Amino acid sequence: MPAHEPAPVHIVIGGGVVGAATASALTARGEHVVLVEQHGRGHDRGSSHGATRIFRQGYSDAEYVALTTRALALWDALETRTGKRLLDRTGAVDHGRPEVVDAIAAALTDAGIPHEMLTPEQAGERWPGIAFEGHVLAHASAGRIRSAEAIEVFLSLAEATSLADFRFDTRVTGIEDHGDELTVSTSDGARMRTRSVIAATGSWAPTLVGDLLERRGARLPAVRVTQEQPAHFPSHLPDAAWPSFVHWAEGDDVYGLLTPGEGVKVGFHGTGPVVDPDHRDSTPVPAEAERLQAYVARYVPGVDASRPTFISCLYDTTPDEDFVIDRRGPLTVATGFSGHGFKFAPLLGEMLADLALGGAPHPRFALVR
Template identity: 85%
Template sequence: MQPDPTTSEVPHVVVGGGVVGAATAYTLTARGERVLLVEQHGRGHHEGSSHGATRIFRQGYADPEYVDLTTRALALWDALEARSGTTLLDRTGAVDHGRPEVVDAIAAALASAGIPHESLTTDEAAARWPGIAFEGRVLTHATAGRIRSADAIEVFLTLAERTGLAELRFDTRVTAIEDHGDDVTVSLGDGTSVRTPSLVAAVGSWAPTLVGALLAARGARLPAVRVTQEQPAHFPSHLPDTAWPSFVHWADGDDVYGLLTPGEGVKVGFHGTGPVVDPDARDHRPVAAEVERLQAYVARWVPGVDASRPSLISCLYDTTPDEDFVIDRRGPLTVATGFSGHGFKFAPLLGELVADLATGGEPHPRFAL
């Protein structure tokens, strides 16, 4: 029987060109592995969770394990900047305020990890950052800031390409996956197929539909990944860029995050409150009542911006019940999903964790299925 000329073989197929897929392709090629990356949308697309110019980097977790992961990620961000010659992390500092039990727990975790931080009164914080109104406890740490997220994805992809070991195919959808036991055949929308012993599904919100059944057939189940359409917004600021740290308000209602996106305004959003959607059938249209609620919040708590002029954003969250990530392998399939609105800051570390699995390593116990 003659081999199918439309089927090729490659050591690793990475599905997903967002930040986790891009970081994984970068890490694998840096280790000398050959990779095909396929992405159903265009390069730098706006259909998933990774798009936009900025994301928060912060070490302010109440969970010591996540604090440790931020320290590991920070070292990898520094290494990536050095290798690429590109600034990717602007250390503006971060401020947490609100519910005392949460802020105090964050302070304790930072102290345990030896990360310098400072507690302030609300008056001291308002004098330092007049664009924000504060309540409850206030905590700041200087190692935090904002990631130049669009630039980061492009750096991961470009460095992978430069090795000569990566082929990147955009606007190429996976139409089927056939499990052979030790390897899989991945059928693509361009009419070709690829056989591989290592398929990485770094597809975020698309994981349940793309690989849920394949995992179930191997005796593993994804947690209930809740896919929502979130709608933060940029608001114009009348303060200088240097006036803005990244910030999280641990409010009595929904938690809120914010940071400056230079040239676009201050991005403010509720954490994980959007409607459940099908990632292939979302309309990107804002929920009017939620826009009004966000504007009311901003008018009260972010006096350094014009709350009446939001520039709305639409993005996806793929959230697990405990907001822990899912990074694990079954047979030839490695899955990465459930980043729950807080994964981007860990991107170079996530690339390492996923690449470890794809090359035969063990999963991080916290993120195993």
């Protein structure tokens, strides 16, 4: 039986954007971290991969609007610190159902975030690649995160401190509960005992830590793990013609943004089939692929709807689409990012570092007792 390794201060499980941001935040505070990731560095098996993600402040919920403002300040600080461009300010446009768009406008007004309301005709003149309907709202503080680069920045910052030990292609095979400490066993035979484990495991959280949390008197919400299938479509227009966009449509909501060099990514929000994250084939559902192409042909005239390149990614969605960020004893958990978590990455890293060091959780994201 392999001997226990010297106890690390923190074990971060998961090397996606949340785990990477947490490792960066902890090492920046002088804390030692072992990061364990079952796949390779920058892998495409979870929710974080790909070159772009949307940054937008367009929520109708005041708490989330406030969180976007805090996250934006941290993205700006990260760019200043590293000298790297991570957020392209393309602006973002919301259109569709008036009750939704108007609620977003009210929340942005209350938060003092500049925005403008347009008619569909005005919006179409400004952004001819999109066919607008209903009410239209634009805000300039939004844009496109260089997501793959962002993950690498977080990892590199942690590495640069010499306080981080990265173990990629290493699976957690068990977590033993000793009260104030946990022992994490991994596929390479290591057994690490520690007072702080941060499970930033997204879609894998229910199976990895669900039972442990229940034994500690808390439970995860019903996290629904789905395989989503957005696609890139070749653009007829220059890159500068594309804002990030959300269509609050009758039926399923749709998001889109340009990925430079790949096309315009368009996808339905959270409509994919339920899957086991360890056993999925990443094959598009034909009927859904056809439905997406039909949508794009109607509402995104600036691309070639007949030439999609499909993408496969995971959503870990809670019933109310709120995040789960909380701690029980030596275990901190992060899951349920519901397809809208990436924009908050540097803030999530700070929040998880705070929790791991004894801070209080955000009440909205606390576990159910």
